[in-house]
Amino acid sequence: MRSLIAKTAEKLYRDCSVVQGRVGIAAQDDVMLSEGAPDLSRLAADVLSRLSCLGVVAASPSLPFASYLLRRSNADAKAIVPLDTETRTFLHDIPIVRREELSRDPAGAIAAHLSKRKGVIAEGVGIVASGPVTLEQAYIHYSSVFHAAFVKYLLDALQAGFVLPGEAEAFRSFRDTFLQPLTAEGLPFRPGPLDAPEEVLAEIRAVGRYTVLRGLVDSFFGNISYRVGDTIFISQTAASLDELAGCIDPVPTDNRSTTGITASSELLAHRRIYEATGARAILHGHPKFAVAMSMLCDVKDCPVKDCWKDCTRVRMLGDTPIVAGEIGAGGLAVRVPPVIGGPGKAIVYGHGVFAIGRDGFEEAFRSMVDVENRCREEYFRRLDARTERQSKSE
C-alpha cells in the first residue's frame, strides 16, 4: 500500500497539478496509512476514516482556479457545475466547502460532501477526492476536478473578467510562467506504416506516454489506436495512457471475437473513423484550451439547449471542425468521422480532440499539439480583447 501511495504522489507531481510539498494521501487496508504534508495527510486520513473507501487525496492545486471559482460563486452556492463532458458524465457537479463550514470539524464537513460526490473544493485547503475502489481512483477524481475547474475558469474569466484581488496577476503568472510552450519537438516517432504487432504495441505505448507528458489529457483519460489489416489495436477502457503495457486490445474489425469488450469506450468512434478516412492511427486527448474553446458559440437565440449532444452544426475553429456528441454509445461516433478526414483533426464539444495519422502517429500527435496551440492563441486573443474593452470602459 505504501508503494501505491508513493506512486500516486509521483503522478500528481508529474502532471503538475499540485503545489510541491502540498499533498496528503491516505489509504486503508486493515490499517490506515497516510503520507505527505503533515496537515494534509492528517486531513486525508481523518476524512478517510469516515468513509467506506480505499483512499483519499487532499492537495493544494498548482493553480488557484478552483479556489477562484469557489470565491467567485454566489454565497449560497453549494457546488460549481462545469459543463465539460467529463464533469457532466462522471462528476455531475463539484461541491464547494466554505471556510466557515470547515471551521469546527473540517474532516467531517469534507467527508459529508464526499459521501455524495467524488471530489470537492475546500476553501483554504484545495481539492479533496476519494477512491471508493482503489487509491488510483482518488488520483483520477482529483485530476478530473482539477481539469474541470481549469476549463470552467478559462471560460468564466473570458466571460466575466477578473473580479477578485490579485486574480489578474495570478492569471498573468499562469500565462507567462506555468504554461510551457507546447511542442512535439524532441519526441521520436516511428515512421509508418507499421505492420508488425510488436512494433505497433511499442509505438502506441510510446505515444501514450507523450500524450500524458505534454499534458494533453486529464488524469489519464484519452485513448489511442492503430489499425493493421483487419485488426484495431486500441487502448483499454480506463487505461493510463502512460502505462499501456498489457493494456492494449487487438480487436478484429469484423467482430468475430468479443475480447475487445474491455477496449476504450470510444472503440466505435475509432472504427468509424478508420472506415471513413482510411487512416492508420488515431489519437484522442482532452487538451484544456481546445475543450474550453469548443464550448464558445456565437449563435444567438439558438433553439438547441443541450448543445454538447444535440447541436448538429459543424463549427470551425480555424481549420479544425467542432462537432457535438456524447461519448461512448452516444453521438460522437456518428458526427466525428464525416468531418475528420480532410483536416485530419476534429474537436468534440466540451470533450476533446481526435487526430488521425495516415501512416503513423507523428501526424496525429502534431495535429493535436497544433490544435491546442491554436486554441491557446485564440483564447488569449479573445481574453486580451476583452481586457482591453474593460480597461477602456473604466
Added chain:
Amino acid sequence: MLVVDLSSGRMRREEIPPELLRAYLGGRGLGVRLLRGRHTLSPFDPAMPVVFAVGPLCGTPAPTSARLSVVSRSPLTGTVYDCSAGGRFAWRLRAAGLFAILIEGKSPRPVALAVSSAGEELLPADALWGKGVGETVRALSDRGSVATIGPAGENGVLFSNILMGEGNAVGRGGLGAVLGRKNLKAVTVDGDLRIPVADRERFDRARADVLRLFRASPVIFGELGISEYGTPALVDLMRQRRMAPTENFRRTVFEDSSAYSGPAIRAAYGAKKEGCYGCPIRCKKRASDERPLPEYETVSHFGALNAISDLHSIVRSNDACNDLGMDTISAAATLSAWGEARGRFPAAEEIGPLLHDIAHRRGEGDLLAEGSRRVAEALGKPELSMSVKSLELPAYDPRGAYGMALAYATSNRGGCHLRAYPISHEILRKPVASDRFSFSGKARMIKIAEDTNAAVDSLVACKFAFFGASLEEYAELLSGVTGEPRTPQGLKKIGERIWLTERFYNARNGFTRADDDLPTRFFTEAGSSGEGIDVPPIDRARFGEELTKYYRIRGLRDDGSFPDDGFLERQP
C-alpha cells in the same frame, strides 16, 4: 406485505414498519431481516419462510430496477440465501400494491398463489404438479406474471430454481425445492397501480445521469458489450485471460470456446435483444424461435467445464434446465465433478438424459440431485467438488483473479461471483482496473463491494448497471423516489448491516472460518499458463493473510467469529 400461511390457507396484508424499510431498503435486506428469529430452522421446516421482496425503485422508471429478491435458507448450502431476478414479475407485484410476500407453512395439497390488486387466493394446482415450467407458465398466463417451479423443485433437487415466465431464474441455492416442499407450485402476480415519485425533477436528473453513464460504458453499450451479445460476450475475454474453468477446473483454457462465444451464438441462433421490464440494456437474448438463449456461466460450464464444444448441445442443456427448473451452473458443475470422479466427463449426448434423471431423481440422478459436494463425498473424492460452502463455483477461475478468490471464500451464500463481483475491476476495468494477480488491498475492496452489492440487491437494481453507474447516481434515484435524502455512503452502511446479519445467521448455523475456504486444487495445481500469462496456484499463506485482514476490517475476530453474541439485538 402479504403474509401467506400455506398450512392453514390464511392470508393477510400487513404494513411493513417504515423504520425497517429505511434500515433495510427492501429486496435482499428486507428478506434477511424478516427471517430473523427463524434463521436457524431447517430449510425444509414448514415454518421457514420464503420471502419475495421488491425494492423501493421497483415500478418507477429507475433503470434496471424492475427486480425482486427471493430470500430463505438454502437446502444446498445451509446458509441464508437470496437471489435477485428480473423479468416482469417484480413490477407486477409492486403494481398489485405489495412490497413483499412472506410465505410460510406447508399446504396439504399442491397449490398456486394468485395475487392481484383486487386480492389474493390459493388455487388448486394438482393438475400442474409434475408439469414443466413452460407448460405451467402457459396454463397460468391469464393471471399475469408467473413464477413457478418445475419437476426439479417438486422432487427436492438441491439446486432447483424458481423460474419466471419470461425466462429469468431465481437461481442457485435450491429455493425451488423449498417451494416444492411447501407444495407451492407457482405464484402469479398482476396489478395496475402506479408507483409515485416524490421529487420528479431530482429523479429525472439522476436517471439522465445513469443513462449517460450506461452509454459511456463499453461493457454495457459498447459494440462488443452485453447489450449486443449478452453475457456470452465474456467467453472470448475469459479465454484470452486464461481463466475459463475447464474440465472441472483442471485447466483454465478451453481451446474450442469460440464455438459458443457471443458472436457464435448470434450467428447460429439469430439472437434478438430482450430485457427485463423497462431496462435499457436488454442483455437477455432470445433465439428466432423465442427460446431464451444461455448466459455466459451456462455456456462455459456446459461447455468447457465438461469439455463440450457443441453449441446446440449446450443450448439444449439450457432449455432442459429452464423447463425442469434447475440451476445451470450447479447442474453442469455437479456433472463435471462426477465426470472427473469416474474418470470420464459426460458426452454431449448424455447430458440431456442425465438432466432429466436429476430432476426426477431417477437412477444416478438421485445422487446428482444432491449437488457436487455430496456427490464427491459419496464417491470418496470430496476434493473434486469445486464448491465453497457446497455452492458450485461459477465460470471465473480464482487462480486468474485473486479478489475473486477471496470473494468466493467470504460470500455468505457460498461460491458465488455476484456478492462482491470483483470481475468488474479485475477483468472488466470498471470503475477502474485492479491487479488481478495481487492480493494487495483486496480485503477492503471485497468488503466494500460486498456492502455495496448488498445495498444494490436491496434497492433492487441489476449488478450490470454498475458497469457504468454507481451508488452515487442510485442514491439520487432513491432520494427522488422517496423524497428522503440518501447518500452512497449511507447505502453502503445499510449494506454492511445486511451483510453482517447474514454472516451472523450463518455463524448460528455452524459456519466458521473453515468454511471460508477454496477447494484445495486452487492452492496446489497451476492453471493453464501461456501466451505470456502465468497462472500459478494461489499462495495459501497469502490467501490466509488477506482473509484475516478481511475479518479485521469487518470487525470480526481473526477466526471469523463475532466478538459478542449481541449483534442482532443492536440492529433495527
